[in-house]
Amino acid sequence: MMAASVFLARIGRQPLSAWFVRGLATKKPPIDLREEDLDESFVKGSGKGGQKINKVRNNVFLKHRPTGLFVQCQKTRSLDDNRRVARKLLAAKLDDHFNGAQSVRSLKILKLQKKKAKKKAKSRQKHHAGSKDGAAPDDEDDSEDSENEDDEDDSDDSDDEDDEDDSAQDKATASTQRETQ
DSSP states (O other), X not given: XXXXXXXXXXXXXXXXXXXXXXXXXXXXXXXXXXXXGEEXXXXXXXXXXXXXXXXXXXXXXXEETTTOOEEEEOSSSOHHHHHHHHHHHHHHHHHHHHXXXXXXXXXXXXXXXXXXXXXXXXXXXXXXXXXXXXXXHHHHHHHHXXXXXXXXXXXXXXHHHHHHHHHHHHHXXXXXXXXXX
16 A cells, blocks of 8 residues: 555655555446335245244345346344345346356356366376376376376366356246246
């Protein structure tokens, strides 16, 4: 923070706000949730909790009228906290809806996939470099077998992530279809 203002002072400019210096200005603004576009209702919760959960209306149902998207939140016992969490969830859902592949969630998933691919490539490179340094032919066959096992394990991991993404998309599609009927 201090270094940025010193740098800016050297080039003859006024120091920029801390918000801009930290790089937050390059991020796209969050989805604007206008209160007049939201239908909010409070319903009784469900699940574990006994008498308390059956009596108190702390489950927040939030619907965005223009798109028909909705969320339901009962993560905490506090109504105010649930309202706040529901708005964050709805903003994320709207970001996915409007921005698609450029949404925050999609970009985060893409970043993790790139990181995983880079780590896997580095591991392969290291593994192949070790087998070329004079290992016996039998050792090379073993290393290829273990490499194939690693490939199978990694494909299972990515399938799990895809299944999670698919299930989240299926839930969103199902909720949208219910609203249109």
